[in-house]
Amino acid sequence: SPNIIYTGASPNQQVLPAVEWAYENLGTNFFLVGSDYVFPRSANEIIKFKIQELGGTVAGEEYALLGDTNFEGIVDKISESKPDVILNTINGDSNIAFFKELRNKGITSQQIPTISFSIAEDEIRNFGAEYLTGDYASWNYFQSLSSEKNKIFVENFKKKYGSDRVVDDPMEAGYLGVYLYAKAVESVGTDDVSAVRSALQGMTFNAPEGAVGIDPENQHLSKVVRIGEIRSDGQFKIVSSSEKPIKPEPFPKYKSEKQWNDFLNELYIGWNGNWANPTLVSQGVEK
Numbered sequence: 001s002p003n004i005i006y007t008g009a010s011p012n013q014q015v016l017p018a019v020e021w022a023y024e025n026l027g028t029n030f031f032l033v034g035s036d037y038v039f040p041r042s043a044n045e046i047i048k049f050k051i052q053e054l055g056g057t058v059a060g061e062e063y064a065l066l067g068d069t070n071f072e073g074i075v076d077k078i079s080e081s082k083p084d085v086i087l088n089t090i091n092g093d094s095n096i097a098f099f100k101e102l103r104n105k106g107i108t109s110q111q112i113p114t115i116s117f118s119i120a121e122d123e124i125r126n127f128g129a130e131y132l133t134g135d136y137a138s139w140n141y142f143q144s145l146s147s148e149k150n151k152i153f154v155e156n157f158k159k160k161y162g163s164d165r166v167v168d169d170p171m172e173a174g175y176l177g178v179y180l181y182a183k184a185v186e187s188v189g190t191d192d193v194s195a196v197r198s199a200l201q202g203m204t205f206n207a208p209e210g211a212v213g214i215d216p217e218n219q220h221l222s223k224v225v226r227i228g229e230i231r232s233d234g235q236f237k238i239v240s241s242s243e244k245p246i247k248p249e250p251f252p253k254y255k256s257e258k259q260w261n262d263f264l265n266e267l268y269i270g271w272n273g274n275w276a277n278p279t280l281v282s283q284g285v286e287k
Contacts, residue, residue, distance in 0.1 A: 001219075002197070002219070003197075004219060005177065005180065005200055005214060005219050005221075006218075006219055006220040006221065006248075006250070007173040007174070007176060007177040007180075007212075007221055008170070008173050009139070009140055009223060009225075010220050010248035010249055010250045011043070011046050011249065011250070011252050012246060012248065012249040012252065013140060013223045013225050013246050013248060014117060014138050014139065014140070014225065015043050015046055015047060015050075015117060015138070016046065016047075016050050016252065017138065017225045017227070017240075017242070017246075018087075018115050018117070018136075018138035018227055019047055019050045019051060019054070019087070020050070020054065021138075021227050021240050022085045022087070022115055022136075023051075023054045023056055026084055026085045026113055026115075027083070027084020027085050028054070028055070028056040028057065028084060029056065029057045029058075029059050029082075029083045029084045029085070030047075030051055030056060030057070030058055030059060030083055030084070030085050030086075030087055031058075031059045031060045031061075031062075031077075031078050031081060031083035031085070031086045031087070031112075032044045032047060032048070032058060032060070032061040032062070032087050032089075033061075033062050033063070033064075033074055033078075033086060033087070033088055033089070033090060033098070034062075034063055034064075034088070034089030034090055034091075035063065035064055035065070035066050035068075035089065035090050035091040035092070035094060035276075036063040036064065036065050036066065036276065036277035037066055037091070037275060037276030037277065038264065038267055038268075038275040038276065039089060039091070039118075040063065040089035040090070040091070041063075041267055042263070042264065042267075043089050043117060044061060044087075044089065045263065046252050046254065047087060048061075049252070049254035050254075059081040059082070059083040060077050060078070060081045060083070062074045062077060063277075064090065064094060064098075065277055065279055065280075066091060066092070066094070066276055066277070067092070067093070067094060068094050068097070069093075069094060069096075069097040070097070071094075071097050071098045071101040071102075072101060074098075074101075075098075075101045075102055075104075075105050075107070076105070078102070078107065078112070079105055079107065082112075083112060084112070085112065085113055085114070085115065086112055086113070086114040086115070087114075087115055087117075088114050088115065088116040088117065088118075088119070089116075089117050089118060090116075090118065091118050092118075095116070095118070095119055095123065095127060096127050096128075096131070099114075099127070099131040099132060100131060102114075103131060108134070109132075109133065109134030109135045109230075110134060113134065113135055113136060114135040114136065115135070115136040115137065115138060115227075116135065116136070116137045116138075117137070117138060119132070119137050120137065120139060120168030120169050120170065121142070121143050121166040121167065121168040121234060121235065121236070122166055122167075122168045122171070123168075124166075124230060124234040125166050125234055129230065129231070129232055129233065129234040130232075132230045133230055133231065133232045134229065134230065135229070135230050136227055136228065136229050136230065136239070137227070137228055137230065137236065138225070138226070138227050138228075139168075139169040139226055139228065140169055140173075140209050140223040140224055140225065140226060141168070141169040141172040141173070141207075141208060141209035141226070142168075142169070142226060142228050142235075142236040142238060143166055143167050143168065143235060143236070144228070144235045144236050144237070144238065145208065145209070145210075145238070147208070147210070149206060149207070149208050150208040150209075153167070153172070153175070153208040154167055154208075157171075166234070166235075167208075169209075172207065172208050172209055175207075175208070176205060176207040176208070176209070176212060179205055179207070180200065180203060180205050180214070181196070181200075183203060183205060184196045184199040184200045184203060185199075187199050187203075200214055200219075201214060201216040202214060202215075202216050209223065209224060210223075210224050210245065211245055212245065213245065215247060215248050218248060218250050220248035220250055221248060222245035222246060222247050222248060223245055223246060223248070224241060224242050224244070224245050224246070225240075225241070225242040225246055226238055226240065226241045226242075227239055227240040227241075
């Protein structure tokens with residue numbers, strides 16, 4: 001959309017690099033698990049193309065309804081298929097039930113590591129690091145970044161909201177969006193929408209995550225890609241980082257832009273005009 005500046009990651013700035021890193025460092029046989037809505041379905045479509053390109057294999061692909069807490073069946077399939085790596089696009093509190101079930105079945109982060117795409121520092125704080133230590137997540141920002149800019153950002157956040165609070169990638173992406181807007185308004189001396197939109201094209205900003213820049217072709221940001229290992233204190237040890245910001249590619253090469261949009265529209269129609277499976281969940285039981 002010409003009316004949106006996308007401050008989050010494109011697939012080539014989060015999902016695809018994580019799959020490649022996992023293939024090189026953790027194993028070649030993957031199990032895909034996600035919540036049944038648009039992001040996990042789209043991410044896993046992209047992931048499967050990447051795994052095939054690398055020469056890896058998909059041991060299984062399973063989805064749970066948003067809000068579901070019953071993961072016994074899915075974890076049983078993981079146990080049976082014995083993948084090298086779990087790629088996790090489960091959203092929200094369902095992650096608590098998923099990781100607890102993994103541990104209940106004896107699947108540890110050492111035995112089968114999980115890379116998550118929706119678990120950051122704040123989720124770990126709420127879920128409990130004891131269930132997640134040794135697993136991984138892929139983001140552009142981690143609170144543990146050692147730059148002076150980030151240290152000031154974290155310090156100011158804790159000063160305002162409490163020393164027990166943490167910051168994470170989605171928070172930082174929202175924060176830098178406000179500053180990009182302010183920089184654009186200041187540069188043109190008006191908050192006129194057309195003028196601000198024009199000023200934003202190609203704009204750069206030194207964010208807590210590092211240098212970002214708006215790509216005028218698609219209005220996504222160039223970003224550094226990072227992969228972190230979850231520590232027992234709920235923070236991340238950064239195990240991989242791109243040398244420089246990566247140019248965004250919102251429509252991965254495996255399909256044309258039209259084919260990706262058709263894929264999304266098919267999901268939307270299949271879910272009766274929703275962006276998630278509209279089936280309701282009550283105490284882990286579909287109804």
